[in-house]
Amino acid sequence: MNYHWNWHVYLDQVSAGDERYLDWIISALGWTIAVSMSAWLIALTLGALIGTLRTAPNRWLVAIGNVWVEGFRNVPLLVQLFLWFFVVPEFLPAELSRWVKQDMPAKEFFTAAICLGLFTSARVAEQVRAGIQSLPRGQKMASLAMGFTLPQTYRYVLLPMAFRIVIPPLTSEFMNIIKNSSVAFAIGLMELTFISRQMIEESGQVFESLLAATLLYTICAFSANRVMTYIEKRTRVPGYIAGAK
Amino acid sequence: MSMIDIRNISKWYGQFQVLTDCSTQVKQGEVVVVCGPSGSGKSTLIKCVNGLEPFQKGDVVVNGISVADAKTDLPKLRARVGMVFQHFELFPHMSIIGNLTIAQTKVLGRGADEARERGIKLLDRVGLKAHASKFPGELSGGQQQRVAIARALAMDPICMLFDEPTSALDPEMINEVLDVMVELAKEGMTMMVVTHEMGFARKVAHRVIFMDAGQIVEDATKEAFFGQPRSERAQQFLSKILQH
Numbered sequence: 001m002n003y004h005w006n007w008h009v010y011l012d013q014v015s016a017g018d019e020r021y022l023d024w025i026i027s028a029l030g031w032t033i034a035v036s037m038s039a040w041l042i043a044l045t046l047g048a049l050i051g052t053l054r055t056a057p058n059r060w061l062v063a064i065g066n067v068w069v070e071g072f073r074n075v076p077l078l079v080q081l082f083l084w085f086f087v088v089p090e091f092l093p094a095e096l097s098r099w100v101k102q103d104m105p106a107k108e109f110f111t112a113a114i115c116l117g118l119f120t121s122a123r124v125a126e127q128v129r130a131g132i133q134s135l136p137r138g139q140k141m142a143s144l145a146m147g148f149t150l151p152q153t154y155r156y157v158l159l160p161m162a163f164r165i166v167i168p169p170l171t172s173e174f175m176n177i178i179k180n181s182s183v184a185f186a187i188g189l190m191e192l193t194f195i196s197r198q199m200i201e202e203s204g205q206v207f208e209s210l211l212a213a214t215l216l217y218t219i220c221a222f223s224a225n226r227v228m229t230y231i232e233k234r235t236r237v238p239g240y241i242a243g244a245k
Numbered sequence: 246m247s248m249i250d251i252r253n254i255s256k257w258y259g260q261f262q263v264l265t266d267c268s269t270q271v272k273q274g275e276v277v278v279v280c281g282p283s284g285s286g287k288s289t290l291i292k293c294v295n296g297l298e299p300f301q302k303g304d305v306v307v308n309g310i311s312v313a314d315a316k317t318d319l320p321k322l323r324a325r326v327g328m329v330f331q332h333f334e335l336f337p338h339m340s341i342i343g344n345l346t347i348a349q350t351k352v353l354g355r356g357a358d359e360a361r362e363r364g365i366k367l368l369d370r371v372g373l374k375a376h377a378s379k380f381p382g383e384l385s386g387g388q389q390q391r392v393a394i395a396r397a398l399a400m401d402p403i404c405m406l407f408d409e410p411t412s413a414l415d416p417e418m419i420n421e422v423l424d425v426m427v428e429l430a431k432e433g434m435t436m437m438v439v440t441h442e443m444g445f446a447r448k449v450a451h452r453v454i455f456m457d458a459g460q461i462v463e464d465a466t467k468e469a470f471f472g473q474p475r476s477e478r479a480q481q482f483l484s485k486i487l488q489h
Contacts, residue, residue: 141297142334146400147324147352156347160338239382240337 009205010212021199025212028195033220035112035191036178042117043177047124048163052154054129065125072122077115078183084115085187112184112191120177127169131162164235171228175221182217192216246309248273248404248435249294254303256289256459263289264300265459271404276436278446281456282482287439288331290456291406294437295319295326308403324352327397327405331413333389335381341368341392342377345399353400360399367395371425387418394425404435411442443487447471455479 010022054065072080085108089100100107135158143153163170185194196213200206247270256264264286271277279287292298294305296312296319304313310322335344345364349355355363368374371391373384381389390410397405407426411419423445430436430449440446446453446467453470455463455478463470463479474480 136332136334138330138332138334139336141292142328142330143336144320145295145297145323145326145328145330146348146396147320148348149320152351156351157336161336164338235338237338237382238380239384240380 003207006203006205006208009199009203009208012203015202021203024190024195024199025192025216028190028192029216029220031109031184031189031191032178032181032216035109035116035181035184035189036220038113039116039120039181040174040177042114043120043124043173046118046121048128048159050121050125051128051132052159054125055132057150065129069122069125072119073126077119077180078186080119081112081115081183081187085111108184108187108189111187112181112189116177116180116184120173120180123173123176124170127166127173128159128162131164131166132158134165135161161237164232164237167228167232167235171225171232174224174228178220178224179217246273247271247306248275248308249437250306251290251294252304252306254290254293254300254305256293256298256300256302263459264293266303267456267459267461268303269454269461269464271435271437273435274433275451276430276434276438276449277452277454278450279437279439279454279456280441280443280446280482281462285456286459287456288408291408291437291439294406295323295328297323297328320352324348324400325403327400327402329390329393329397329405329407329410331409333381333386333393333413335389335392335396337381340378340380341373341384344381344392345396348396349399363399364395367398368392370398371395372421385418386414387421390414390418390422391425394422394429398429402434404437405429407436407438407440409439409441411440441486443471443483455482457482 010025011020013020014024050065050068053061054069056062089097092100104110139157139161140153143157144150148156181191182193184191185197188194192213196209199209203209249271251267251269254264254267255262267286267290269277279291281287289298293300294307294312296305300313304311306312307322307326311317312319312322336347339347342361342364345367346357346360349360349363350357365374365377368377371394373388373391373395376384376388381392384392410426411422414422419442423442426436426438426445427449438445438450450467452464452466454461455470455474455476457478462476463474465474470479471483474483
């Protein structure tokens, strides 16, 4: 292998302007985290809602949940991103459409966060549904028998246990969302993947550029993993069979 | 007036009829034991009383309120009807005292202190005050079922439904639960109890209902039922379970 390593490249100035590559990387890391966290918030909220709907005793609500889940998980993420970025704005009312296309600030960020959030919400919804359906049927009955309404039953009895049960797959999902945020480079969001490619073009240092992105993605994903593990430990139910080790 | 008035209810799962024209009444202060072979519809019948199981025909009137009436506020009705299940169904993520207070505060709107005080008092009554801050998974089956009874009593029910409350218990734990139920019966609580515990029935029941294949086959006073069951099916059933 004939490769000229240059570990100083991170501190080198970019060709145009007085920024260093390190500044680019830090800013890119910020976008990656911002997109991932916003998308995760959307995914968790909507996923909990849609997952709940899919277990509701009403076939119309179940149907809405089914369409949502199948829609968002049967189309590739990258295609969805392009649809949100290029196609959806064309179908908005004239005024809004013009604004989105010309004046909307941080358009790439919002598009990526919404797209990734909705995509992941379908997957979270499936996990929440599985969690709810894994609970004994008597839990719902006991709750209703005490006078709780159905929404209260979900709020106080079913969802708190369902979420505890599905923390392990949700952890994977949280880590996935960080890694999946890399597709946002395709619509020009200056996140880690975008910037590492930009850095390759400008500096020619392929390995150093990709190494930075790889390391930072790994650190982010692993941090998410640690946070979820902490939550899992904190919310473990004493004496509950599924929580036993 | 009857506390629970079951009027000609019938229920189907698809084509399969699980209850056929069942009628009976439970008067205030009365203890009625429902027995019968498994699959006879006893659990389904008792779950119709507070509308946990929907039924297609007939009506159940609890303390003057119709369960079948679409205008009835079912959660409000259920809050006044205590229910105890075969598998306890305590909420595993809440402490024991949490299990006793959650519905008091969220359903009845009681203050946290009042609910807690009432909860502790009932835990004391079932002999489990010391376990208030434990979690359900840390208690034995018998203890959990006593907590479940206390949880139902915390709502100040006008009557209590028991759905095979001792069937899932180890033999040595059955009596601690039955003792609580006997005491409750002696205090005059209106109770409808699905159980195979004929000793309990003999001791405190006023009436015994025998069900088979979704029908109430026999509905008699305790003395008549144990003395001389009229139906052959009930005679067979009794001879089988009283053999040992």
